[in-house]
Amino acid sequence: xxxxxxxxxxxxxxxxxxxxxxxxxxxxxxxxxxxxxxxxxxxxxxxxxxxxxxxxxxxxxxxxxxxxxxxxxxxxxxxxxxxxxxxxxxxxxxxxxxxxxxxxxxxxxxxxxxxxxxxxxxxxxxxxxxxxxxxxxxxxxxxxxxxxxxxxxxxxxxxxxxxxxxxxxxxxxxxxxxxxxxxxxxxxxxxxxxxxxxxxxxxxxxxxxxxxxxxxxxxxxxxxxxxxxxxxxxxxxxxxxxxxxxxxxxxxxxxxxxxxxxxxxxxxxxxxxxxxxxxxxxxxxxxxxxxxxxxxxxxxxxxxxxxxxxxxxxxxxxxxxxxxxxxxxxxxxxxxxxxxxxxxxxxxxxxxxxxxxxxxxxxxxxxxxxxxxxxxxxxxxxxxxxxxxxxxxxxxxxx
Numbered sequence: 001x002x003x004x005x006x007x008x009x010x011x012x013x014x015x016x017x018x019x020x021x022x023x024x025x026x027x028x029x030x031x032x033x034x035x036x037x038x039x040x041x042x043x044x045x046x047x048x049x050x051x052x053x054x055x056x057x058x059x060x061x062x063x064x065x066x067x068x069x070x071x072x073x074x075x076x077x078x079x080x081x082x083x084x085x086x087x088x089x090x091x092x093x094x095x096x097x098x099x100x101x102x103x104x105x106x107x108x109x110x111x112x113x114x115x116x117x118x119x120x121x122x123x124x125x126x127x128x129x130x131x132x133x134x135x136x137x138x139x140x141x142x143x144x145x146x147x148x149x150x151x152x153x154x155x156x157x158x159x160x161x162x163x164x165x166x167x168x169x170x171x172x173x174x175x176x177x178x179x180x181x182x183x184x185x186x187x188x189x190x191x192x193x194x195x196x197x198x199x200x201x202x203x204x205x206x207x208x209x210x211x212x213x214x215x216x217x218x219x220x221x222x223x224x225x226x227x228x229x230x231x232x233x234x235x236x237x238x239x240x241x242x243x244x245x246x247x248x249x250x251x252x253x254x255x256x257x258x259x260x261x262x263x264x265x266x267x268x269x270x271x272x273x274x275x276x277x278x279x280x281x282x283x284x285x286x287x288x289x290x291x292x293x294x295x296x297x298x299x300x301x302x303x304x305x306x307x308x309x310x311x312x313x314x315x316x317x318x319x320x321x322x323x324x325x326x327x328x329x330x331x332x333x334x335x336x337x338x339x340x341x342x343x344x345x346x347x348x349x350x351x352x353x354x355x356x357x358x359x360x361x362x363x364x365x366x367x368x369x370x371x372x373x374x375x376x377x378x379x380x381x382x383x384x385x386x387x388x389x390x391x392x393x394x395x396x397x398x399x
Contacts, residue, residue, distance in 0.1 A: 054123050056280035063207030066135070069126070069302075070287035071294045080134065081224055083112040084234035085316065085349050086246040087366045089263065092119045092256040094370045094397050095312070099343050103311030104303050106338075107347075108290070108318050110137055112251070115263045116314055116347065117277065118270035124308065125277065126299050128288045133217060138285040139210075140218050143202040145278040151271045152178060157199075160192040160226035161185040175266045179253060182230060192226055206281075244365035257361065257399055290318050291327025296334040304339040313338070313373065314347045320388040332380045335373060344373045350392045357392060359399050370397045 057065065096119075105122035107113035108129050117125050127138055148154035152167035155178065162185060163170075170178060199222055204210060210218075225232060230249035234242075246254070256262045264270045277283050288295025303310065313335065322331045335346070350357050350367040360367045369392060379394040380386065 054280070054282055057282065059205070059207040059281065062281035062284065065284055066208055066286065069284070069295055069298050070135075071289060071292050072287070080110055080129075080131075080234070081137065081221060082110055082232055082234055082246075082248050083251060083316075084242070084245045085112065085366045085368065086244070086250065086254065087349070087361060087364045087368045088112045088251070089115060089254050089256045089368075090361060090364075090399060091347050091368045091370045092260075092262050093258055094399050095120055095345065095347075098345065098370070098372075098397060100311050100345055101343075103309050103341075103344075104299075105312045105314070106296070106299060106310055107312065107314035108134075108316050109314075110134070111141060111264075113314060114141075114274045115270075116312055117283070118264040118273050119262060120311055121273065122277075122311060123282070124303075125283045126286050127283065128286045128290065128295055128299075130287070130289050132214075132287045133221075135208075135285040135287050136210075136214055136218050137221050138283075139203050139206060139208065140199060140221055142206060142278050142283070143199040145275045146202045147198040148275070151175075151265050151268055152181075154271065154275075155182055155265070156185075156191070157195045158222075158225050159229050160187040160195040160222075161229075162188055162191040162194075171268045175261055175263070176253060178265075179230065179249060187226055187229070195226065196222065242365075289322075289327070290315065290334065291322040291325060291331040292334075293330065297337060300334075300338040307339075309339045309341045310344050310373070312345055312347060317349045317351060317388070319348060319391060323386060323388055323391075328386060329384075332377075336377055338373070340373045342372070342374060345397070346371050346373055346376055348392065350388075352389075359396065367392075370399075371395065372397070 092115075095116075100120050102121055102123050105113070105117050105120065105125040107116060107125070107127055109127075113125065113127055116122070127134070129135070144154055144157050147157055148167075150167045150171050152163055152170040152173075156163040156167070159182065161182060163181075170181070173181075196219065199218065203215070203218055225248075228248075230247065230252070232248040234245045252263055252265050253261060254263060260266075264274050274283070286295055286299070290296060300310075319328070319331065322328050338344075348369050348371070350360075350369060351365065352360075352367065353365050354360055354362060357367045357369070359369055371394065375395045380391075
């Protein structure tokens with residue numbers, strides 16, 4: 001059952017249940033009440049000074065917040081275990097150049113969001129997906145973070161392989177070295193049992209009620225990672241496999257436009273940043289439709305009450321599906337209602353193939369795009385008809 005908006009605010013604001021405390025630097029992210037007509041003309045290079053600080057959410061408050069924000073689950077034709085966007089890191093340079101830093105993150109999909117969170121040092125994240133199964137997968141990831149000290153631990157448990165070296169001794173290894181090591185370690189019965197048990201003992205400790213069928217789904221998802229290993233590839237029930245979909249190995253080793261490996265697993269510092277947010281229950285999975293009437297609105301209300309703005313809305317290509325479902329006008333209204341500042345951006349994906357967009361990178365089928373929410377607001381009108389090609393052809397930040 002959905003909880004009234006006032007209750008959502010209470011979960012984030014009540015001093016008796018663990019107030020979210022903001023430092024004085026929060027003033028750098030004060031939100032505007034009315035958006036300007038145009039976006040950033042010359043994006044600032046320096047990130048905003050200082051950083052805000054949020055207290056941890058208790059387990060009970062985390063679970064109530066998940067329930068309060070979530071809608072009824074919907075359908076999509078894939079488990080979406082990993083991203084199919086090989087280009088997902090191509091926006092990190094633009095985000096850095098614009099000065100996207102801190103604030104709140106809202107994103108769809110599995111673990112590619114962790115890389116954006118780490119890159120922008122988001123302070124609070126909401127991972128929104130129309131499928132409840134996505135929430136279950138994020139509980140799997142949360143359990144793995146809780147069971148791991150380092151990236152090596154995390155990857156070993158995710159893939160069900162034995163790491164014979166002390167994982168702490170591997171903390172300074174490059175991600176390429178870690179992947180090479182993992183490639184030499186086939187899973188064993190003992191290592192798979194250990195990995196499953198690590199998840200099993202933790203996944204029910206997050207305060208979210210899980211049915212036997214949902215626990216089985218989490219175990220099935222984990223089993224997919226352990227069976228396919230680093231060769232796991234995006235697949236769907238309704239579409240034929242695409243040769244350009246990256247493997248898990250390729251996603252982990254992927255680089256940004258400057259050639260830097262930039263996933264959340266590329267450095268121990270980035271991994272530990274995401275792990276700490278998970279420990280403090282500040283990465284919140286939400287079942288919601290971007291074109292619905294509840295989830296995004298309630299996230300926005302909760303953030304507005306604390307004076308915190310959205311830094312990144314990662315939509316992947318979900319806007320295309322929102323358009324097909326006739327919900328784009330509601331989506332536009334939802335985005336416009338989010339608290340934001342001049343540096344708040346939408347990150348989206350275009351699957352047109354190489355050379356089909358000015359920002360495409362040779363050799364990549366997908367293209368990542370960054371647009372300020374102000375520019376999105378100026379380019380769209382509630383009730384107007386748009387195609388996704390029209391949307392990706394509007395003003396975007398140069399990569």
